[in-house]
Amino acid sequence: EVHLLESGGDLVQPGGSLRLSCSASGFTFSNYAVTWVRQAPGKGLEWVSTVIKTGDSTHYADSVKGRFTISRDNSKNTLYLQMNSLRVEDTAVYYCAKLQGIHTWSFDSWGQGTLVTVSS
């Protein structure tokens, strides 16, 4: 069974940094692209970033480009999101999700999410 477990969410001040992790199990992590999707309190889903299976290619939403960095360590079955220059509007539950296939761009397994709160 596929299992994704996010961690690292916390309360941070505007301008601060945070690194989220997503530990994967139940599938061959290195064979799949993985992604971060966030959801602000009471709001809809927003795609944040995707990294392909080798880590060589990354994609970012305009709202986070230049501030967030997605990466992965296939030897540790772990996905990361380094978040710098955090803003109040980055407050959200951050989900990691596994792509069903890079050509489908659908997300077939999700973690339970980790809450990031940006506030002074």
Place this chain on the structure above:
Amino acid sequence: QSALTQPASVSASPGQSITISCSETSSDVVSYNLVSWYQQHPGKAPKLIIYEGDKRPSGLSNRFSGSKSGNAASLTISGLQAEDEADYYCCSYAGGRPSVLFGGGTKLTVL
């Protein structure tokens, strides 16, 4: 910039059918035929229910179906059950920046 538009809410009684539309505003996003749909219950993670426009993940009820017409995709849920009450989001590969778009979500109420 492209966007995916969904109705904010729909409602129907148990046993009835509903259709949620997802239309793109300014480009050929939906024409990529890579629309997926997600169900999200309160406080829970989203769940994939349709991918590539009309395909169901293994084991998912056939009460859920997806389709496309022109630049709009649709999700139909037939034989509504109380447990179908949730938020539903469409999503599509956008081919550029951004790479992926989500619709604003539709709250389904089963009366």
